[in-house]
Amino acid sequence: xxxxxxxxxxxxxxxxxxxxxxxxxxxxxxxxxxxxxxxxxxxxxxxxxxxxxxxxxxxxxxxxxxxxxxxxxxxxxxxxxxxxxxxxxxxxxxxxxxxxxxxxxxxxxxxxxxxxxxxxxxxxxxxxxxxxxxxxxxxxxxxxxxxxxxxxxxxxxxxxxxxxxxxxxxxxxxxxxxxxxxxxxxxxxxxxxxxxxxxxxxxxxxxxxxxxxxxxxxxxxxxxxxxxxxxxxxxxxxxxxxxxxxxxxxxxxxxxxxxxxxxxxxxxxxxxxxxxxxxxxxxxxxxxxxxxxxxxxxxxxxxxxxxxxxxxxxxxxxxxxxxxxxxxxxxxxxxxxxxxxxxxxxxxxxxxxxxxxxxxxxxxxxxxxxxxxxxxxxxxxxxxxxxxxxxxxxxxxxxxxxxxxxxxxxxxxxxxxxxxxxxxxxxxxxxxxxxxxxxxxxxxxxxxxxxxxxxxxxxxxxxxxxxxxxxxxxxxxxxxxxxxxxxxxxxxxxxxxxxxxxxxxxxxxxxxxxxxxxxxxxxxxxxxxxxxxxxxxxxxxxx
Amino acid sequence: xxxxxxxxxxxxxxxxxxxxxxxxxxxxxxxxxxxxxxxxxxxxxxxxxxxxxxxxxxxxxxxxxxxxxxxxxxxxxxxxxxxxxxxxxxxxxxxxxxxxxxxxxxxxxxxxxxxxxxxxxxxxxxxxxxxxxxxxxxxxxxxxxxxxxxxxxxxxxxxxxxxxxxxxxxxxxxxxxxxxxxxxxxxxxx
Numbered sequence: 004x005x006x007x008x009x010x011x012x013x014x015x016x017x018x019x020x021x022x023x024x025x026x027x028x029x030x031x032x033x034x035x036x037x038x039x040x041x042x043x044x045x046x047x048x049x050x051x052x053x054x055x056x057x058x059x060x061x062x063x064x065x066x067x068x069x070x071x072x073x074x075x076x077x078x079x080x081x082x083x084x085x086x087x088x089x090x091x092x093x094x095x096x097x098x099x100x101x102x103x104x105x106x107x108x109x110x111x112x113x114x115x116x117x118x119x120x121x122x123x124x125x126x127x128x129x130x131x132x133x134x135x136x137x138x139x140x141x142x143x144x145x146x147x148x149x150x151x152x153x154x155x156x157x158x159x160x161x162x163x164x165x166x167x168x169x170x171x172x173x174x175x176x177x178x179x180x181x182x183x184x185x186x187x188x189x190x191x192x193x194x195x196x197x198x199x200x201x202x203x204x205x206x207x208x209x210x211x212x213x214x215x216x217x218x219x220x221x222x223x224x225x226x227x228x229x230x231x232x233x234x235x236x237x238x239x240x241x242x243x244x245x246x247x248x249x250x251x252x253x254x255x256x257x258x259x260x261x262x263x264x265x266x267x268x269x270x271x272x273x274x275x276x277x278x279x280x281x282x283x284x285x286x287x288x289x290x291x292x293x294x295x296x297x298x299x300x301x302x303x304x305x306x307x308x309x310x311x312x313x314x315x316x317x318x319x320x321x322x323x324x325x326x327x328x329x330x331x332x333x334x335x336x337x338x339x340x341x342x343x344x345x346x347x348x349x350x351x352x353x354x355x356x357x358x359x360x361x362x363x364x365x366x367x368x369x370x371x372x373x374x375x376x377x378x379x380x381x382x383x384x385x386x387x388x389x390x391x392x393x394x395x396x397x398x399x400x401x402x403x404x405x406x407x408x409x410x411x412x413x414x415x416x417x418x419x420x421x422x423x424x425x426x427x428x429x430x431x432x433x434x435x436x437x438x439x440x441x442x443x444x445x446x447x448x449x450x451x452x453x454x455x456x457x458x459x460x461x462x463x464x465x466x467x468x469x470x471x472x473x474x475x476x477x478x479x480x481x482x483x484x485x486x487x488x489x490x491x492x493x494x495x496x497x498x499x500x501x502x503x504x505x506x507x508x509x510x511x512x513x514x515x516x517x518x519x520x521x522x523x524x525x526x527x528x529x530x531x532x533x534x535x536x537x538x539x540x541x542x543x544x545x546x
Numbered sequence: 547x548x549x550x551x552x553x554x555x556x557x558x559x560x561x562x563x564x565x566x567x568x569x570x571x572x573x574x575x576x577x578x579x580x581x582x583x584x585x586x587x588x589x590x591x592x593x594x595x596x597x598x599x600x601x602x603x604x605x606x607x608x609x610x611x612x613x614x615x616x617x618x619x620x621x622x623x624x625x626x627x628x629x630x631x632x633x634x635x636x637x638x639x640x641x642x643x644x645x646x647x648x649x650x651x652x653x654x655x656x657x658x659x660x661x662x663x664x665x666x667x668x669x670x671x672x673x674x675x676x677x678x679x680x681x682x683x684x685x686x687x688x689x690x691x692x693x694x695x696x697x698x699x700x701x702x703x704x705x706x707x708x709x710x711x712x713x714x715x716x717x718x719x720x721x722x723x724x725x726x727x728x729x730x731x732x733x734x735x736x
Contacts, residue, residue: 054666055635055666060662118665120668430685430686431685453641454707456647457646457648457649460647461687461688461707462687483632485633485634485639487633488632488633489630489632490638491633491635491636520635520636520662539630539631
C-alpha cells in the first residue's frame with residue numbers, strides 16, 4: 004500500500020476560481036510569487052543601511068573572522084551553531100578571490116575588508132536573500148497542497164508583507180535563516196505526502212531540519228514534523244520495526260547534517276557544551292528587560308505578539324490575519340494528517356519557549372511561515388464556506404477579498420514607508436514631525452526633554468503653550484529614546500503599547516525592542532507610563 | 547574522454563572549467579559592488595595589530611568624569627549640574643544642559659561597542675583623540691557626534707543645540723577636546 008496523500012479538501016479556492024494560466028503543470032503558476040518576493044526583497048534592500056545591530060559585529064561577523072583567521076571551522080562562539088558563519092564566509096569569497104590575486108598577505112587584507120561598511124551591507128543582502136526564500140517555500144507548499152494559486156499567493160503575501168518578518172530579515176542573525184529552513188522543511192514534508200515516493204522528500208526534509216538545527220539549536224524541533232511525516236508515509240506499508248528504523252535513519256541524517264554545519268561539536272565538544280549551557284542558563288533565568296514569567300504568562304505574551312504584531316504594524320490588520328489563522332486551524336479538523344504536519348512544530352516550539360524566562364520575539368520568527376499558511380487556509384475556508392449560489396454569499400466573498408486586498412496593500416505600503424524612514428536617518432525630518440505632533444495637540448500637555456527641546460528650538464519652535472517645564476504636570480513626555488534609562492538593559496521589552504508614537508527610522512519595532520542600540524528616535528509616551536517605568540525623563544528635577 | 551575535454555565532468559554543456567567563470571563572476575561582484583567606501587580604505591599589507599576589545603565598561607559614573615566647571619571651561623558657556631543622560635550604546639551617559647539651549651552628552655561605553663559602532667558610524671577619523679576616534683556632523687540639526695576609544699574604554703560625545711562659541715567646525719573641536727579630557731580621566735580611573 005502506497006503512502007496516503009493528504010486530502011486536498013473540498014474547499015480550495017481553486018475549485019471556485021482558477022484561470023487557465025493557473026492550471027496544474029504550467030510554469031506560469033510560479034510567476035505570482037514574484038510579487039511578494041519583490042516586495043520583501045525590494046523594501047528590504049531599500050532599508051538595508053539601517054544602522055547598528057547589537058549582535059552582528061560580535062556574534063555573527065566576529066566568529067566568522069575567527070574561522071578565517073585560524074583557517075579552522077571553529078568560530079570560538081557557540082551560543083549559536085555554526086551554519087550562519089559558513090553563510091557569512093561565502094559572502095567573503097569575492098574579496099578572497101580579489102585579495103589572493105594580489106599576492107601575499109591576502110588573509111589580513113580580507114579581514115580588513117570584512118571590517119568595512121560595504122561588507123556589512125553585502126552580508127545583510129545575503130541574509131535577506133536567504134530569508135526571502137521562506138516566501139517561495141510557503142508559496143510552493145500551498146500550491147502543492149491546495150492546488151490553488153490565489154491561496155498560495157495569499158500565504159506568501161501574508162508572510163512577505165509582515166513588517167516583523169521584513170525588518171528581522173535584514174539582520175545578520177540566525178532567526179530569519181531558521182525561518183527559511185522551517186518553511187523548507189515543512190514544504191518537503193508536505194511533498195512527501197503529496198508526491199510519493201515519500202522517501203526522497205523525507206530525507207531531504209531531514210537535511211533541511213538538520214540545517215535548521217545547525218542555524219539555531221531549538222531548530223532541532225523541526226525534526227518532529229519530519230518524523231511525523233515518516234510515520235504517516237510508512238506505518239501502513241511497513242512493519243513497526245522497519246518504520247522505527249527508517250525514522251531513526253531520518254534522525255541520523257538530520258544529526259549528521261547538523262554535525263557538518265557545526266563540526267565544533269566533534270572538534271571542540273566542551274566549548275560547544277559551554278556555549279549551549281550559557282544559552283540554556285540565559286533563557287532559563289531571563290534576559291534583562293526581556294525577562295518574563297515562564298509558563299502561561301509567557302505563552303500569553305507570545306500569543307499577544309503573534310496576534311497583535313506579527314502580521315502587521317497595524318493591530319487591526321494583524322488581528323484580522325491572526326484570526327484567519329485560527330480559522331485555518333479549525334479548517335484542518337477534517338485533515339488530521341495535514342494538521343499534525345503543519346501544527347506539530349509550531350505547537351511544540353511555542354510550548355518549549357513558553358517554559359523559558361526570556362522572551363526575545365525574534366525567536367518566534369520561525370512560526371511565521373506556518374501561521375501564514377494557516378491564515379491563507381483560513382481565508383480559503385471562509386471563502387468556500389460562504390458558498391457561491393446566493394447573492395449574500397457573493398457579497399461576503401467580495402467583502403473578504405476586499406479586506407484581504409486592503410490588508411496586504413496597507414502592509415506593503417508600510418514596508419515601503421518604513422524603509423523610506425531608514426533612508427532619512429540623520430536628517431531633521433523626525434524632529435520636524437515630532438514638533439508638528441506637539442503643535443497639532445494644543446489641548447494636551449507635553450514635557451519635552453532637554454535634547455528634544457534644543458532641536459525644537461533650532462527648528463524655530465519658539466514658546467509652545469502646551470509644553471510644560473515640569474514633567475509632573477505633563478500628560479505626555481517627549482524624549483530621545485537614549486535619554487530614557489541609565490542602561491539599555493533597563494528598558495522593559497515586548498510592550499506593544501509602550502509608546503504613543505515615535506519619530507525616527509522604522510528599522511525595528513521599538514515597542515518590542517526598546518533596548519535597541521541603533522539610531523536614536525524621539526518617543527512620545529504617556530507621563531503615567533513613563534513614571535511607571537521609572538524613566539529618567541520624569542525622574543529628574545525640571546530645568 | 548578527450549572528446550569531452552570542453553565539457554564538464556558530467557558531460558553537461560556547462561563549460562569545462564566552471565570555477566574559472568565562477569571566480570570571474572565573483573571577482574566582478576567584489577570589484578563592482580563591494581569596494582569599501584572612500585572613508586574606509588583597505589589598509590596596506592603591513593597592519594598595526596588589532597586593538598583588544600572587551601565588554602567591560604569602567605566602573606565610573608559618567609557624571610563624575612568631568613565636573614560642570616570643566617565642561618563650562620571647554621564650551622565657554624555656563625551649564626547646569628551634570629544629570630544622568632540615558633544610554634550610550636551599551637553604557638551610560640551624562641548630560642550637561644546649557645541655556646543656549648544646548649545639551650552636551652558624555653557617554654561611556656565598552657570598547658566592543660565602539661568597534662561595533664564604528665563600522666556603521668560613517669564620519670571622519672580623528673587622529674589625536676585616544677587610539678581611534680570618529681566624528682560625524684554637524685548634521686541637519688547641527689548635532690556633532692564623536693566616538694573615541696583608548697585601550698580599555700570608549701566614550702561618546704554628542705553636542706546638540708546652540709553654543710555661542712562653538713559654531714560649525716568649532717563644534718567638532720569642542721567634541722574632540724571633551725573626548726580627550728574624558729578619556730584621560732576614564733583611563734586613569736580604570
